[in-house]
Amino acid sequence: MNVGSILNNDSPPNTTQGEKNSEPQDNGFHRHSLVNLLNGPDNDAEAKTNEQEPAKSSKQPERQESVSSSDNNDGRTNDKSQSEPLDGKKHDNETEERPSQDAAKAQTKKEEDDELARISKLNSTKKPRRYSVPPIWAQEWKAPNQMFTEQTNQEVATNLSNNPVFDRTSTVSVDLECSITGVIPPPSLTRTIAEWIYANFTEIPTSQRKYVELELKFGTIMDKSTGNRIDVNVSTECVYRDASGVYFDMGVHEVGWGDMCHFLDELEKKYQDELRKNHFQNSNKPKRKFNVLESDITDSFYQITNRNEQPKSIRVSKDNTLNPPRYLAINKQRLSHLFIHNPSSMYDMRLSLSYENPIPESSIDSIIKKNTPSLIRLKKRTSYTHTPTVTRFDMTKVQLPRESKSKGGKKILEQDQSNEVELEIDVNELFSGFDKVKNGVDSIRFEELVEIFMNNARCLNNRVTKLANR
Structure with missing residues (x-):
């Protein structure tokens, strides 16, 4: 259960006792960034494909481990007791997990279709806001000498006062002194x-x-x-x-x-x-x-x-x-x-x-x-x-x-x-x-x-x- 599932009002899939020891399954719940939400179904599907690839790669070490154990069981170093149970019978977990995996995949496919439809609707009804003029915090500062030579569409206004802040003996604020020496250093x-x-x-x-x-x-x-x-x-x-x-x-x-x-x-x-x-x-x-x-x-x-x-x-x-x-x-x-x-x-x-x-x-x-x-x-x-x-x-x-x-x-x-x-x-x-x-x-x-x-x-x-x- 992740934040995306909570925000989308989705419920977690049902789990059984036999699935506790099974491999990690792709339950279809993925994180969705703002870029994926705004880019539409195509980019979202591509993002899902990229998210599924690491999950597949995560399964490969277990397969390699089983292969290495089978290779070791041909009598060179390892004991059979390390790869088989005491009663000599193998667990048939793969056959038990197949029905549950098929059901989970079907559920995942349905949820993906519903989510893609919802994102497509959102993408078609509301576009991200675009500024015709950048906000003040995104504008590049220009020196006054550049303003004389370049024609700008905006007037740059400042709130600085023309009055001097200090005089030779005191400041406007009574709790401040003009300098440690009591005299303003010359410019x-x-x-x-x-x-x-x-x-x-x-x-x-x-x-x-x-x-x-x-x-x-x-x-x-x-x-x-x-x-x-x-x-x-x-x-x-x-x-x-x-x-x-x-x-x-x-x-x-x-x-x-x-x-x-x-x-x-x-x-x-x-x-x-x-x-x-x-x-x-x-x-x-x-x-x-x-x-x-x-x-x-x-x-x-x-x-x-x-x-x-x-x-x-x-x-x-x-x-x-x-x-x-x-x-x-x-x-x-x-x-x-x-x-x-x-x-x-x-x-x-x-x-x-x-x-x-x-x-x-x-x-x-x-x-x-x-x-x-x-x-x-x-x-x-x-x-x-x-x-x-x-x-x-x-x-x-x-x-x-x-x-x-x-x-x-x-x-x-x-x-x-x-x-x-x-x-x-x-x-x-x-x-x-x-x-x-x-x-x-x-x-x-x-x-x-x-x-x-x-x-x-x-x-x-x-x-x-x-x-x-x-």
Whole structure:
């Protein structure tokens, strides 16, 4: 009696006293798996055939044993008394068991037919459920960078909060501490960027600090061999160090650029609303969240080569809002740059450290008259300066004049447009934090400034990434 017999409401076969010492019989009761129930009569019958074969093989050892005993009875080693009863008569069990075996086989055949009919009916009335879309536990996880390149039919939603879990001193849960030291360790990426800036600052003379610029630009790290965005099999933000095989494609899409500008304007509006509601409590706060400045500038780039000097790249900027226009010129010298790859966001970033050495105004006229610009850029920029986070956001629309010829040979002047997002940190504050670390006064200030600066960039990147996922 097995579980299949109990579930099928079948009763065990009748046994007699004479069948106790008989061989194991096939009584027709077999286990039925879910596969056999669903596959129908053909597969079920095949399964029964496979189940009967081991039963036949189990009988073979007894036959071999009887043959070996008969072989031993020809007088070589074994005694007759071991194979025959004391009265000299053989048991006639085989003749007594034949009627009972025939009856059992007939009963088994009838039960098999009834069971096959029942399974066939079940198989024809109910099919196994098939999913048009796999359940969530059966779906393959995909990194966010793959979601941007592959079109998926499902929206992947998460319930993670945008609010930070910890602050520097406590947690939301009163019975928890933020760490064993009471201070949250800095993120590894922030520490890496801070160490990179610190190492470069040690090589800058004090007299040159006022000419240093540290800027973060949005764009895409492109693979030179494929012409596509790099894919290094990571899913989180990281520093990309192999700069030999890549280049940085600076700029963002127009829709994303507009949404970033709208995001900054929303923050300003929200700040003004809170200021009006709590006028008396916030009387000491600034009247505006951002100091906004708009500019219209034309940049002309010149390659100047003097005897016994290295070639210089001079940028002459013309302020188009003034009449007569005002010209400023600088010699920009790149010191170092760092690629930051963020596959979970729309854009990567490049952190650049440069000298911006001013050119005397008396030399600007001669540079313009004696040289031809290699590149001209028309920039319409809106700058948002946020003093509490020592960051300036430069949102720039760029036009590049380009000449082409028509079929008739006439020159046609066209404009290539692009959109740029650039963040600059207050270098004076950063050098102040650098000196505190160097002198052993404050080991946290410098790294906090770097983390705040990077957090501002992530806020913009997250905003435009959320727009792309809609």
